[in-house]
Amino acid sequence: xxxxxYDLHMxxxxxxxxxxxxxxxxxxxxxxxxxxxxxALTDHNSCGNLPAFFAACRAYGVTPIxxxxxxxxESVHVVCLFEEYDNAMRFWQTVKDNYMMPFKNxxxxxxxxxxxxxxxxxxxxxxxxxxxxxxxxxxxxxxLAREHGAFVFPAHIDRTSNGxxxxxxxxxxxxxxxxxxxxxxxxxDEYREKYSEVKNALVLVDSDAHRVTSINEAVNFIxxxxxxTDEDAVRKAFFEYLRKG
Numbered sequence: 001x002x003x004x005x006y007d008l009h010m011x012x013x014x015x016x017x018x019x020x021x022x023x024x025x026x027x028x029x030x031x032x033x034x035x036x037x038x039x040a041l042t043d044h045n046s047c048g049n050l051p052a053f054f055a056a057c058r059a060y061g062v063t064p065i066x067x068x069x070x071x072x073x074e075s076v077h078v079v080c081l082f083e084e085y086d087n088a089m090r091f092w093q094t095v096k097d098n099y100m101m102p103f104k105n106x107x108x109x110x111x112x113x114x115x116x117x118x119x120x121x122x123x124x125x126x127x128x129x130x131x132x133x134x135x136x137x138x139x140x141x142x143x144l145a146r147e148h149g150a151f152v153f154p155a156h157i158d159r160t161s162n163g164x165x166x167x168x169x170x171x172x173x174x175x176x177x178x179x180x181x182x183x184x185x186x187x188x189d190e191y192r193e194k195y196s197e198v199k200n201a202l203v204l205v206d207s208d209a210h211r212v213t214s215i216n217e218a219v220n221f222i223x224x225x226x227x228x229t230d231e232d233a234v235r236k237a238f239f240e241y242l243r244k245g
């Protein structure tokens with residue numbers, strides 16, 4: 001089966017902590033130059049730049065995945081990936097309308113939050129600070145995302161900043177994660193040995209890129225029984241792979 005190189009955790013300029021040059025078109029172009037076949041946009045608590053990202057990925061021949069990095073009330077980051085684009089947008093609207101903390105962004109302190117179109121033009125800014133905890137607990141957030149069809153896994157478990165182990169001390173058996181994300185593959189064996197919920201989990205290695213130079217190169221891959229030129233077939237096979245673990 002063909003290899004599909006991936007990066008499932010990247011932030012556009014809508015995330016205030018990301019560089020302003022992390023525009024959807026630039027991200028898709030770099031993903032293609034780096035040899036990636038599958039790329040997910042996972043801005044903090046938002047899906048607002050997905051339309052531009054999808055258009056750009058299609059122009060560059062990269063299969064786009066709709067995503068969001070949700071921050072729970074405990075300050076744990078979880079990555080939510082959606083097979084169906086419309087489900088991602090509905091999930092975002094639900095989070096935006098009901099679970100965001102009403103704190104305005106301070107551009108000087110946190111950075112801009114820019115909505116972009118497929119021509120890499122700024123179409124607006126987000127006033128509510130996105131790099132903040134939602135009011136959803138871990139269990140509530142995962143359940144809500146799954147209700148919207150998401151595959152959910154804890155982000156960068158080998159990092160101290162907002163990693164589930166750093167925050168909670170371990171990965172709880174509930175809500176029943178079947179996959180975990182690492183920033184550094186060198187940490188996998190140590191964590192498998194130390195944490196029971198990692199031992200048999202599917203391991204994904206993503207960049208959590210906030211700048212262009214951090215986007216994954218063609219190193220981490222999965223094997224899928226799909227035609228690389230058929231976006232729908234790749235996405236379907238990819239989510240089947242995730243769910244089988």
